[in-house]
Amino acid sequence: MPLINKTGSTAPRSAPSPSSLSVLRRALTVFFALDGFVFAGWVVRIPAIKEQTQASASGLGMALLGVSAGAVVTMTLTGRLCRRHGSGPVTVAGALLLAFGVTLPPLTHSALTLGLVLLVFGAAYGGINVAMNSAAVDVVAALGRPVMPTFHAAFSLGGMVGAGLGGIVAGHLSPTWHLLLLGAVTLLVTLATAPVLLRHPVPAPVRPEPAEGAATAPLAGRARALVAVFGLIAFCTAYGEGALADWGALHLQQDLAARPGTAAAGYAVFALAMTVGRLSGTALLERAGRTATLVGGGIVAAAGMLVGALAPSLWAALLGFAVTGLGLANLFPVAVERAGALTGPSGVATASTLGYGGMLLGPPAIGFMADWVSLPAALVSVAVLAGLAAGVGWGARGAARA
Secondary structure: OOOOOOOOOOOOOOOOOHHHHHHHHHHHHHHHHHHHHHHHHHHOOHHHHHHHHOOOHHHHHHHHHHHHHHHHHHHHHHHHHHHHHOHHHHHHHHHHHHHHHOOOHHHOOOHHHHHHHHHHHHHHHHHHHHHHHHHHHHHHHHHOOOOHHHHHHHHHHHHHHHHHHHHHHOOOOOHHHHHHHHHHHHHHHHHHHHHHHHHOOOOOOOOOOOOOOOOHHHHHHHHHHHHHHHHHHHHHHHHHHHHHHHHHHHHHHHHOOOOHHHHHHHHHHHHHHHHHHHHOHHHHHHHHOHHHHHHHHHHHHHHHHHHHHHOOOHHHHHHHHHHHHHHHOOHHHHHHHHHHHHHOHHHHHHHHHHHHHHHHHHHHHHHHHHHHOOHHHHHHHHHHHHHHHHHHHHHOHHHHHO
C-alpha cells in the first residue's frame, strides 16, 4: 500500500526482488492462517464459556461487545502506527498481544468480567488484521496480480483447522487448557515468523502523479466515497462471517440438537468452503472480474444462509453453511484490496475497520435479535446483508471503473 512504511524520507525505494517478495508473501500467509486458527479456537469454546459464566443470549451479546470495542479503538490507530513503524512490526506486535489475549476468557465467571477481558482480545485482533491487510495490499500491488484472496484463504484454512481441532478437544480439555495451549502455539509461531517481517520491509508502491492542472479534489472525493462503498460491502460480508463463527455452533447445538463436536464442525464446514472459494479466487477474478465476483458471491451467500438458518435438519443446515462460505469467500478480499488501491493506507484502514466492525458487531446484534425473536430468525439477517452487498456491488460498478 502506498507510503505505508514511509517514515519521513522522500527518497525512492528500490523495487524488491522477486525472491524477497516470495519470502514476504509466505510469512504474511502464516500470520493470516494463525489469525484464523486463534479466532476459530476461541469461537468453538463460546458455548462452554457461556455456560461457565451463566450468561443469557443478550448477556453474552453484551460481553462480545468487548471484542468490538477493543478492536474498533485499535483499528483507528493502526493505520498511523503502520505509517510510522511499518506494517510488518505492527503485525508482529498484534500477534504477540493476541497470544496473551486468547488465554483470558476462560478465566472469567460472569458476563461482565468476560466483556472486560475481551477488550484485550479485541484490541489484538483488530490491530493485527488491519496491519496484515495493509501489508498484503502492498504485496499484491508489487506482484501485479489479484492474489489478495490467497491471503484470506490462509485465514479460512486456519479457521477450519482451529475449529476442527477445537471440536476434537472439546470433550477432553477444559476451555482453560485449550485456550492456554492456543496462546502458547500463537507465541511460538510468531517468534519463528516475525524475523521475516522485520528484515524484509513491505514494499511501498509508487502512485503516478496526476497530470498538471487536473482537478484532483473531485477525484479524491469520489475515491473516498468509493472507499466507503467497499467498506460497506466488507461490513456486510464480515457480519456474516462473525455471526456464523460465534453463533453457528450454538444454533446447531441448541436448535438442531447437535452434539458439541458436531456443532463445532459447523464453523469448520463454513471455513472449508471459504478456503476453497478463496484458493480459486485469483482465477475467478482474472476471468469474471470484480463486479461479477461481488454480485454473484452475494447472491449465492444469501441463498445459502437462508437454508443454513431455516433448515429443519442438521445436514441441510451444514450444506447451507457451506454454500454461504463459498458465496462470501472473495467479497471481503476484493473490497479491502480495492479500497487500498483507491486511497492507500487510509482506504485499507477504513474498509478494514468497517469490515471487521461487521464481524465484531454482528455477533452481539445476533444475540439481541435471538432474545427478541429466535436464533434462526436472527441468522436470517446474514442473508439480508449478503443480498445488500450484491446490490451495492452492482450499483457501484460504473463508478469503480471510472
